[in-house]
Amino acid sequence: MMSGLPLWADLSFSVLPQQLVNGLLLGAIYALIALGYTMVYGVLRLINFAHGEVYMLGGYVALFISWQFGFTQDALMQNSTREGSLLLLGLMLIASMLICGFIGLLIEFLAYRPMRNQPRIAALITAIGVSLLLQYAGALFLPNSPPPSISEKVNPYRGEWRITLSQPSGESVAALAAAKATLDQRTREFDEQIKQERSKFDLSPAGVAIRDQKNQADQEFNRAQTIVNGQKSEIVLPRGQVVMFITSILLMLGLNLLVNFTKMGRAMRAASHDFDTASLMGINVNKVVTLTFFIGSALAGAGAMMNTTFLGTPMTTFSGVQPGVKAFVAAVLGGIGSIPGAVLGGLLMGMAETLVVWLGYGSYRDAVAFVILILVLLFRPGGIMGSAAVEKV
Amino acid sequence: MTGISNSFWPVRLASVVGVVALCFALDRVVLAAAPAQYRLLILASLFVILAVSLNLINGITGQFSIGHAAFAMIGAYTAGTLSKNPTFANMPPAQLLAVMTLIGALTAATFGFIVGLPSLRLRGDYLAIVTLGFGEIIRIVTNATESLGGSYGMPVAPKVQLLWWSLLMMAVCIALCRNLLKTTHGLTFLAVREDEVAGLAMGVNVTMTKVVAFVIGAAFAGAAGAILAHTEAFISPRTFPMEMSFIILTMVVLGGTGSITGSALAAVVLFAIPEYLRTLTDAQGKAYEMNAGLFMGVLIGIMIAVAASKWIQTNVHEKGKKLGFYAGAWLAVIPLGFLFQTILHLSPTLKQLSFGIDILRYAVFAVVLIALMLLRPQGIFGHHEIGWHWFRKRPAGATEGGAA
Numbered sequence: 097m098m099s100g101l102p103l104w105a106d107l108s109f110s111v112l113p114q115q116l117v118n119g120l121l122l123g124a125i126y127a128l129i130a131l132g133y134t135m136v137y138g139v140l141r142l143i144n145f146a147h148g149e150v151y152m153l154g155g156y157v158a159l160f161i162s163w164q165f166g167f168t169q170d171a172l173m174q175n176s177t178r179e180g181s182l183l184l185l186g187l188m189l190i191a192s193m194l195i196c197g198f199i200g201l202l203i204e205f206l207a208y209r210p211m212r213n214q215p216r217i218a219a220l221i222t223a224i225g226v227s228l229l230l231q232y233a234g235a236l237f238l239p240n241s242p243p244p245s246i247s248e249k250v251n252p253y254r255g256e257w258r259i260t261l262s263q264p265s266g267e268s269v270a271a272l273a274a275a276k277a278t279l280d281q282r283t284r285e286f287d288e289q290i291k292q293e294r295s296k297f298d299l300s301p302a303g304v305a306i307r308d309q310k311n312q313a314d315q316e317f318n319r320a321q322t323i324v325n326g327q328k329s330e331i332v333l334p335r336g337q338v339v340m341f342i343t344s345i346l347l348m349l350g351l352n353l354l355v356n357f358t359k360m361g362r363a364m365r366a367a368s369h370d371f372d373t374a375s376l377m378g379i380n381v382n383k384v385v386t387l388t389f390f391i392g393s394a395l396a397g398a399g400a401m402m403n404t405t406f407l408g409t410p411m412t413t414f415s416g417v418q419p420g421v422k423a424f425v426a427a428v429l430g431g432i433g434s435i436p437g438a439v440l441g442g443l444l445m446g447m448a449e450t451l452v453v454w455l456g457y458g459s460y461r462d463a464v465a466f467v468i469l470i471l472v473l474l475f476r477p478g479g480i481m482g483s484a485a486v487e488k489v
Numbered sequence: 490m491t492g493i494s495n496s497f498w499p500v501r502l503a504s505v506v507g508v509v510a511l512c513f514a515l516d517r518v519v520l521a522a523a524p525a526q527y528r529l530l531i532l533a534s535l536f537v538i539l540a541v542s543l544n545l546i547n548g549i550t551g552q553f554s555i556g557h558a559a560f561a562m563i564g565a566y567t568a569g570t571l572s573k574n575p576t577f578a579n580m581p582p583a584q585l586l587a588v589m590t591l592i593g594a595l596t597a598a599t600f601g602f603i604v605g606l607p608s609l610r611l612r613g614d615y616l617a618i619v620t621l622g623f624g625e626i627i628r629i630v631t632n633a634t635e636s637l638g639g640s641y642g643m644p645v646a647p648k649v650q651l652l653w654w655s656l657l658m659m660a661v662c663i664a665l666c667r668n669l670l671k672t673t674h675g676l677t678f679l680a681v682r683e684d685e686v687a688g689l690a691m692g693v694n695v696t697m698t699k700v701v702a703f704v705i706g707a708a709f710a711g712a713a714g715a716i717l718a719h720t721e722a723f724i725s726p727r728t729f730p731m732e733m734s735f736i737i738l739t740m741v742v743l744g745g746t747g748s749i750t751g752s753a754l755a756a757v758v759l760f761a762i763p764e765y766l767r768t769l770t771d772a773q774g775k776a777y778e779m780n781a782g783l784f785m786g787v788l789i790g791i792m793i794a795v796a797a798s799k800w801i802q803t804n805v806h807e808k809g810k811k812l813g814f815y816a817g818a819w820l821a822v823i824p825l826g827f828l829f830q831t832i833l834h835l836s837p838t839l840k841q842l843s844f845g846i847d848i849l850r851y852a853v854f855a856v857v858l859i860a861l862m863l864l865r866p867q868g869i870f871g872h873h874e875i876g877w878h879w880f881r882k883r884p885a886g887a888t889e890g891g892a893a
Contacts, residue, residue: 143614206792210799210863217553218866220614221742224555225858228735232851233788236781236844417731421625424618459633466622473615474607 110329113261115454116447121337123446124344128399129423130430130438130445131351132200132392138368138433139388141216145223146203148420149230150393154196154400155411156238158188162405185405189343192401193394200393201386209385234413253335253406264327272320279317282310336406347398348439351391355435360387368433418462422449425465429472431482440480508660516653527652531720533760534655535713538662540740540756541749542709545666547738548746549675550702551682553617556604556624557710558733563600563627564593564711565718565728566637569645572719582649586719590658590712597711598704600627605703609696624734632726642725649719658716659753662709666749678702682747732851739854743861745868750875755868763850781842784849786829788856790822795860802864 129151136144165184207226211219289306293299299307355361366374367384375381403409403419422445430441445465452464472479519527543557568589571577577585604623611619632640669675677698680688689695718724740759744751797818805811834840861868 143618206796207859207863210796214862214866216613217617218862220553220617221738222859222862224735224738225855225862227855228732228851229855229859232855233785236849236852237785237839237842428618460629463626463629466626469622470607470619473611473619477610477615 108326110262110326112454113329114331115450117331117333119447119450120443121341121446122449123426123443124341125399125403125442126419126423126426126445127439127442128344128347128395129419130426130442131348131435132396133424133427134430134432134435134438135364135388135392137427139364139371139385140208140212141371142208142219143223143424144208144392145220145420146207146226146230147392147396148416148418148423149227149234149413150196150200150203150416151396151400151419151423152411152413152416153199153230153234154192154397155404155415157192157195157397158401158404159411161188161191188405189398189401192397194397196397196400197390197394200389200396204385204389209382231413231417238413240412253339255335257333257335257338259331259333261329261331262327264324268320268323268327272317272324275313275317275320279310279313282306282313286310334406340402340406343402344399347395351395351435354391360384364388422465425469425472427479428469429479431479434479434481437479437481508664509657512653512656512660515656516651519652528650528720529764531650531652531655531716533757534652534659535717535720536737536740536760537659537753537756538655538709538713539737540744540752541659541662541666542706542713543737544741544744544746544749544752545669545678545709546702546706547741548748548752549666549670549682550678550699552699552702553613554604554620554703554706555617555734555738556620556622557706557737558729558731559624559627560597560601560707560710561714561717561733562631562724562726562729563597563707564714565645565724566631566643566714567593567596567711568715568718569643569724570637572645572647578646582647583651583654585647586649586651586654586716589715589719590654593715593718594708594712597714598708600711601703601705601707602700604707605700609699621731621734625731628726628729628731638725640726642723642727645718645722645724647719648722655716655720658709658712662712663749663753665705670749736854739858742868743857745870745872747872748868748870748874751868751870751873754870754875759854762853766850778843779849780830781844782830782833782839783826785833785839787822787826788852789829790825791856791860793825794818794822795863799863 129147132147132150133144136142136147162184165187203226207222208219211222286306289303293303353361355364363374363379363384364387366377366379367381371381374384400416404411409415423442426441426445427438428441429444430437430439445468448464448468449461452458452461519530539557539561543554546552546554546557571592572585572589577588580588604620607616607619631637637643669678677688677693680691680693681695681698681702685695714729717728721728736759737756740756741752743759744753744755798815801811801814801818805814
């Protein structure tokens, strides 16, 4: 816990690029989930509270598929080929997307469709109920923190790329080498001395002097190290996360094609613009809503699969709550109902979160989403890409 | 609304004296007859305060707030921090509890004012999300503040358990909400709920009304929180999770949004059921455990019955046929449950799995919430109140409240 504001001097700007990249990678997942919120809100004007839980279930689906095919941590597919594990990753992705899509459909059909003509608050309470049910009923049956990731051994995308932005200057490297040499020398002297002493904790005056010299050398070495680290700036890109990012972008581009260049996409846009008029114009709005829920939930499933696979976050049935809330904030930030807005909002949310951690307020990283939400709703309720008009219900 | 009759003040005075006497009497009776239930009764009355005060915001004023636990948390932490102060620490327990309740209420009311302000611009689901967010911010900040004990929590000294005080606060809360609705000030709350624009046209100060609703609701939640802190003698951010807000919401929704007596009754029932289930033991004296397969089966059966009831509600119109269909749907739950249990038991893992009955409660709350919204969105009592007027003969044409 930090006390008071951190001084600018305390902040390490050399890790800033890395943090921004981390934020971008995290934001891609938020964007995938936010798309589900924004599409459903666009068509039905309903905050689908259970969307975070669909995301959570997607992670479990991916884990169960991977177990089924022998991707467990001890019985790893020892002799699997790169092609084999690629195929299995693809299978996990497709299974998560399909099953999540169907869960989304089921929730819509059982819980939201009967509420279509009720006040929006009633639908919202139903959504809260579905979300609680999936969390707590799920917690009774699904294992907590199952051995998560396949990332380390069978992942064909292990390792990382490093991009060096700036090298430390020659003199500071030389200073570091000199400090290291001094430290080694002092350590050796102290080791010699300790053999003649009675014990490590009961030193003679000569021993104390040597120990102090050693500690001083240690401090100088650390100082030199800090200087070098401050000058060196590089970005570490875990390859799995890069694959995750690229897949997310591809899925979003696919969604963009679907919404803007197909007949069904046009129907979706029409229903989003005016639900009742669209149904009068001969659009099968039920079909549109079904498709919207399917696509939104499938995207969340894809995000969940990649998150559990490449990041290996331990799972509980409650692990969908925080990403769900943050993705919802991302959707509001980008302008709820707007698809490019959700993507932009997701990336911004990811970066905001890592920046808060960088500033030294790591324990507030979950609160920043709500602060952003309140500020956006108070000052620009339409979000960045949405209209600035205050919504009249 | 008739003018004040001659008997108004004597009757009012008698009822106040009666309520205070009843609180003290109940306190004595419980202490003598069932001391083990003393603490539980305090907690139940606190949940009644929370539900009725949330009902003032949600049901009566129609502003949808789902962050009510945060106000209780503010009250609790205010009481916990201030009672360490030597000025308060040397007071006699009852006086200390009274002062802490008052201060907790005032602090929470201040925060209620701050949260009420966004409600001037936001409506419906957006307001719901903002109140939820506000509650989470309070919880996360408390969790990260070491001077408040951080995530470890904070012991509260002294431990003061006084049933009569919490009952009295409950009576004050219920009486205030009830009497508010009988005045012209109270009618503005209803006007805001029913139609803001029409209310505005009629000269209702909508802004003022909303903020006042938030302030009063928050103040009572803060008072409940302060009493809770001294009753349990320990508070932590985990005492007030997001789920607590949802439980209070379920109480309000179940009792009927807008019905004070409904919320109070629902609060008692929803608080008592899990506590009762927790005391259940089997023949060997172990905590009762339920088979996972059976629970899942019954849950699925109930959900199917709820869906069927919804279908019957919309598609069957003959009264006799309707009742028969309902009976059929709900009687089918039992065989369906066993059928699903048989199917689920094909998996050996599920056959082994069983769990203590008290951890089922959130799942049960969730099912109650969904079923209620599908079948009777206005809650069991709707806008109606339980009271003497049920037994009085109604004048022709006059109805109380009316279903939403």
